[in-house]
Amino acid sequence: MAYVIEESVCIACGACEDNCPVNAISMQGDVYAINDDCISCGACADICPVGAPVEE
Ligand code: SF4
Numbered sequence: 001m002a003y004v005i006e007e008s009v010c011i012a013c014g015a016c017e018d019n020c021p022v023n024a025i026s027m028q029g030d031v032y033a034i035n036d037d038c039i040s041c042g043a044c045a046d047i048c049p050v051g052a053p054v055e056e
């Protein structure tokens with residue numbers, strides 16, 4: 001199971017992008033998104049201040 005960022009929750013702070021070990025997170029439009037490289041480590045969910053990344 002990979003993680004996804006809930007668009008309606010993400011405040012685009014960018015904290016998760018810097019903490020993803022496989023660089024699977026990037027800005028897509030107004031918010032951040034996770035691509036298929038995600039290894040489900042959970043680091044983005046741990047660091048996100050608003051709980052936007054969730055396991056799919
Ligand atoms: S769960 Fe881990 S690998 Fe997947 S996007 Fe978040 S930080 Fe990156």
Ligand code: SF4
Pocket residue numbers: 005009010011012013014015016017032044047048049050051052053
């Ligand atoms: S840490 Fe959370 S709020 Fe910040 S860009 Fe990532 S998903 Fe969005």
